[in-house]
Amino acid sequence: MRLILDRLGERWTVTTLAELSNGPKRYREIERALVGISQRMMTLTLRRLERDGYVLRHVEPTVPPSVTYELSDLGYSFSTQVALLVTWSREHKSKLELARSTFDSKHDQS
Amino acid sequence: MRLILDRLGERWTVTTLAELSNGPKRYREIERALVGISQRMMTLTLRRLERDGYVLRHVEPTVPPSVTYELSDLGYSFSTQVALLVTWSREHKSKLELARSTFDSKHDQS
DNA sequence: CCGTATCCCTTAGGATACTG
DNA sequence: CAGTATCCTAAGGGATACGG
Numbered sequence: 001m002r003l004i005l006d007r008l009g010e011r012w013t014v015t016t017l018a019e020l021s022n023g024p025k026r027y028r029e030i031e032r033a034l035v036g037i038s039q040r041m042m043t044l045t046l047r048r049l050e051r052d053g054y055v056l057r058h059v060e061p062t063v064p065p066s067v068t069y070e071l072s073d074l075g076y077s078f079s080t081q082v083a084l085l086v087t088w089s090r091e092h093k094s095k096l097e098l099a100r101s102t103f104d105s106k107h108d109q110s
Numbered sequence: 111m112r113l114i115l116d117r118l119g120e121r122w123t124v125t126t127l128a129e130l131s132n133g134p135k136r137y138r139e140i141e142r143a144l145v146g147i148s149q150r151m152m153t154l155t156l157r158r159l160e161r162d163g164y165v166l167r168h169v170e171p172t173v174p175p176s177v178t179y180e181l182s183d184l185g186y187s188f189s190t191q192v193a194l195l196v197t198w199s200r201e202h203k204s205k206l207e208l209a210r211s212t213f214d215s216k217h218d219q220s
Numbered sequence: 221c222c223g224t225a226t227c228c229c230t231t232a233g234g235a236t237a238c239t240g
Numbered sequence: 241c242a243g244t245a246t247c248c249t250a251a252g253g254g255a256t257a258c259g260g
Binding site: 001003004005006008009010014051052053074077078081082084085086088089090092093096097098099100102103104 | 113160163195207208
Binding site: 009036040044063065 | 233234235
């Protein structure tokens, strides 16, 4: 259970899955879509998703190389689940923000 | 979106929500159920869930005090969503483990 | 019983520089 | 283009001790 939920806690997992749910994409395309991500994290995130079987990696050995990533069936299933949670998040965002500001003003932390 | 997903990344959020989804519980009860949690993290986790409006805290000012936690409507809605993901996780656990061991043996890291 | 306060270690992840 | 390698800091969270 944790082995799956831990992924969600990582900074770029959800956005990367969302990006790939629109179809296969090259490394550079994904990187450009994920504003603010470092090259290090882009690679790390993709590797972890690949390791878990969510993402497939195809290398075109041209010069310079072209590497494409796409969701596997497992990855597609997973990203669908995650999308549900993201939807829930969006729908309840305002309630959460209200709860937080209420809590913070009550427990006045100067 | 992140403000909600970040919670999931925290070590004890999901198990605490699961524990509370069975109904109101006292601090000590929850703590005992979450094997391995430190008192510090128990309190921190509950505070964060309370701050987000997922959990309600009732204090009975006896000596010694009795403090009860329970899910709010928002918290119940959230924990239901999370439970779906946990279910997915359990169902696909073996596929994930297989993917990982396959990946690891391929990318032999001595 | 229900916390808070400290100390400390491990990990996530950003910045930057370098390669096939 | 698609990565690695290194360095560095900030945050998560465990252990322990103390308090109303």
